Amino acid sequence: MPRDHASSISTPAQDPSVPDNAIEIRDVTKVYAARHGQGEKRALDGVSIEIPRGSFFGLLGPNGAGKSTLINIMAGLVTKTSGTVRIWGNDIDTAERAARLAIGVVPQELNLDPFFTPRELLDVQAGLYGVPKSERRTDEILHLVGLTDKAESYARTLSGGMRRRLLVAKAMVHAPPILVLDEPTAGVDIELRQQLWEQVKLLNQQGTTILLTTHYLEEAEELCDRIAIISQGQVAACEPKKTLLQRLDNKALHVTVRETLGHLPPALAALGAEIADEHKLIVRYRPSETVIGEILEAIRVADLSILDLSTEEADLEDIFLQLTSQPDAAANRAKA
Numbered sequence: 001m002p003r004d005h006a007s008s009i010s011t012p013a014q015d016p017s018v019p020d021n022a023i024e025i026r027d028v029t030k031v032y033a034a035r036h037g038q039g040e041k042r043a044l045d046g047v048s049i050e051i052p053r054g055s056f057f058g059l060l061g062p063n064g065a066g067k068s069t070l071i072n073i074m075a076g077l078v079t080k081t082s083g084t085v086r087i088w089g090n091d092i093d094t095a096e097r098a099a100r101l102a103i104g105v106v107p108q109e110l111n112l113d114p115f116f117t118p119r120e121l122l123d124v125q126a127g128l129y130g131v132p133k134s135e136r137r138t139d140e141i142l143h144l145v146g147l148t149d150k151a152e153s154y155a156r157t158l159s160g161g162m163r164r165r166l167l168v169a170k171a172m173v174h175a176p177p178i179l180v181l182d183e184p185t186a187g188v189d190i191e192l193r194q195q196l197w198e199q200v201k202l203l204n205q206q207g208t209t210i211l212l213t214t215h216y217l218e219e220a221e222e223l224c225d226r227i228a229i230i231s232q233g234q235v236a237a238c239e240p241k242k243t244l245l246q247r248l249d250n251k252a253l254h255v256t257v258r259e260t261l262g263h264l265p266p267a268l269a270a271l272g273a274e275i276a277d278e279h280k281l282i283v284r285y286r287p288s289e290t291v292i293g294e295i296l297e298a299i300r301v302a303d304l305s306i307l308d309l310s311t312e313e314a315d316l317e318d319i320f321l322q323l324t325s326q327p328d329a330a331a332n333r334a335k336a
């Protein structure tokens with residue numbers, strides 16, 4: 001099986017058995033049994049997500065939204081209550097082994113045996129997945145994650161960032177076509193985060209489908225081409241990042257003027273402008289309804305001279321807050 005996956009990574013388009021969707025999640029529900037005096041918990045409630053092959057997919061949501069539950073179901077670590085999950089075309093209920101071989105999970109915790117070297121750790125992992133010695137790509141993987149120099153050092157001597165990269169390497173030994181990264185950069189400093197992302201981007205460019213959960217929205221915005229936002233166990237949005245960013249039809253025009261702004265000229269008030277300080281106006285507008293020329297014309301009519309001008313667009317954080325801060329996630333789903 002790992003052999004098939006390795007070849008499919010390099011030439012997916014030529015293999016008719018390669019699915020269009022790397023992962024298909026249909027109507028998945030997870031209800032945790034009651035424990036410690038607490039009632040049962042519906043962690044996932046009818047979740048359906050398709051992750052196209054080759055995508056760099058972001059799974060976002062506030063704490064407790066159900067992200068880890070979903071990832072653990074895919075990885076075979078948590079049993080779903082209902083619904084279906086197919087990993088690389090393999091149903092996790094009826095083709096469990098094939099499904100597991102198709103996915104590599106980089107866990108949140110830095111759980112590495114401190115007295116093993118990276119090379120030993122990768123060998124043990126390859127053994128667990130039954131990868132024959134002749135097919136092991138230990139050196140190639142160590143190189144890919146930038147740990148060739150540290151191949152023989154004990155894991156306990158590695159920095160936090162190197163350990164993270166070693167976990168990525170561990171998840172790759174059986175050459176899975178799908179790599180899942182669960183909060184991989186939590187607590188990792190910016191420079192090391194960048195290094196890790198360079199490696200993961202490269203893997204994606206080479207054909208590996210990446211599923212990432214992260215709390216860093218700017219990371220998801222920079223890296224992911226598709227994004228799902230889950231909130232209270234339901235999908236609040238699932239679409240290409242571009243579409244998601246366009247969803248907020250909001251822009252703000254910041255204008256600095258030479259004159260001192262005592263009151264708001266009527267033409268600008270009609271456009272919803274606000275005075276930010278005595279020389280600055282902010283006009284929030286919907287690009288689908290108002291063209292920027294109308295605002296500039298209103299400024300001209302008001303006899304104001306523009307010294308500086310900038311626009312601000314909605315980013316993922318705005319959308320995320322909008323979709324997850326409302327109490328009823330179903331209302332958001334209806335909008336999606």
Ligand SMILES: Nc1ncnc2c1ncn2[C@@H]1O[C@H](COP(=O)(O)OP(=O)(O)OP(=O)(O)O)[C@@H](O)[C@H]1O
Nearest residue numbers: 032033041043061062063064065066067068069070
């Ligand atoms: N074993 C369990 N038993 C009962 N409830 C659980 C269990 N595991 C998770 N939950 C609950 O299910 C909900 C979803 O948890 P989950 O860990 O999947 O969320 P998450 O989105 O991954 O959050 P975080 O970002 O904090 O990791 C939470 O309310 C959590 O308390």
